[in-house]
Amino acid sequence: DAGVIQSPRHEVTEMGQEVTLRCKPISGHNSLFWYRQTMMRGLELLIYFNNNVPIDDSGMPEDRFSAKMPNASFSTLKIQPSEPRDSAVYFCASSFGVLNTEAFFGQGTRLTVV
Amino acid sequence: QKEVEQDPGPLSVPEGAIVSLNCTYSNSAFQYFMWYRQYSRKGPELLMYTYSSGNKEDGRFTAQVDKSSKYISLFIRDSQPSDSATYLCAMSASRGGSEKLVFGKGMKLTVNP
Numbered sequence: 001d002a003g004v005i006q007s008p009r010h011e012v013t014e015m016g017q018e019v020t021l022r023c024k025p026i027s028g029h030n031s032l033f034w035y036r037q038t039m040m041r042g043l044e045l046l047i048y049f050n051n052n053v054p055i056d057d058s059g060m061p062e063d064r065f066s067a068k069m070p071n072a073s074f075s076t077l078k079i080q081p082s083e084p085r086d087s088a089v090y091f092c093a094s095s096f097g098v099l100n101t102e103a104f105f106g107q108g109t110r111l112t113v114v
Numbered sequence: 115q116k117e118v119e120q121d122p123g124p125l126s127v128p129e130g131a132i133v134s135l136n137c138t139y140s141n142s143a144f145q146y147f148m149w150y151r152q153y154s155r156k157g158p159e160l161l162m163y164t165y166s167s168g169n170k171e172d173g174r175f176t177a178q179v180d181k182s183s184k185y186i187s188l189f190i191r192d193s194q195p196s197d198s199a200t201y202l203c204a205m206s207a208s209r210g211g212s213e214k215l216v217f218g219k220g221m222k223l224t225v226n227p
Contacts, residue, residue, distance in 0.1 A: 004157070042219035043158070043202065056214070091157050103215075105157030 004106035006092050012112045018080040021109045024073055025094030033103055034067055034077050035091040043091070049075065082113045117141050120203055120218025129227050133190040137203035137218045140184065144205040144216075147179050149188045152200045152220065161201075162188065193225045 005024040013019050025032050034046040047057040052069045060067070064083070069075040079086055089110050093103035120137045127133055135149075145166055150158035162177040164170045164186075170177045176189040186205075190197055203218040 043204075043217040045214045048214075059214070093157070102160065102163070102209075105159065107155075107157050 004092055004094050004104055006090075006106035006109050008109060009107065010110045010112075012114065013082055015083055015113055016081045017113075018078065019082045019086075019111060019113075021077040021090050021092075021111070023075045023077070023092030023106060025075070025092070026104055027073070029094035029096050029104075030072065031095045031097065031103070032069060032075050033093040033095075034075070035093065035105075037089045037091060037108070038087075046077070046090075079111075082111075084113045087112050117216050118203065118205060118218045121221055122219050124222040124224060126224045126226060127193055129193060129195060129225055131193050131225070133188075133193050133197070133223060133225075135188040135190075135201050135203075135221050135223070137186050137205075138184055139186070139205055139216075141205075141207070141216075142181075142184070143207040146206045146209055147177070147186050148204040148206075148215070149175075149177055150202040150204060150217075152202060154199075158202055195225045195227050198224045 004026055007022045030051050032049040035043050036046055037043045044059055046059045047067045048055050049069045065079055067077045089108045091105050091108045093105045095103040118137055118139045147164045149162040151161045152158040162175055164177045164179050167179045167181045174191045178187045200220040200222045202220040204215045206215050
């Protein structure tokens, strides 16, 4: 298995632009998590899907952030409009069932907003 | 007080040393304790997973949980340069549902040959 696949690996964009991050979870996994990692705040859960349904989005920082999971093999995290403080590494993780304790992480998307 | 505290280091040790990494926490509801290893420019990978108090050993790695002190540790014996990475502790009150994993900020470890 190729693991959790995220794209792009790196994204540099100008403030105000829309950014879309993509994730393909491990086949057979039915839970998907989006995390954000910064030096200041560490790793934070943004949103959690189970069976393609958003279960907990309380970590989404603002209305500028939105996430979708149209099917079991694809999810997007969108930021519109982007701001410099959104610069971070965004990770997608997936797990079987609802086991948050055994999630597998992708390699992350390093986002820089200038 | 943050829910999970972890000394960010960095920590530099010679090859072969015993390494001790620690986290403290404040939420007594936490029952599941994990250690993740994160290599540079990579995602975290689960290293050790422990339920409740006690010790768990896996090769050169030992995880300890002391719930009475709200303190968890990861020991690495005979450390190798390949162990150089950032180590994050994480904990949760349950294994699933919408219970969030709470992560420490990570300790950067360098093992020098």
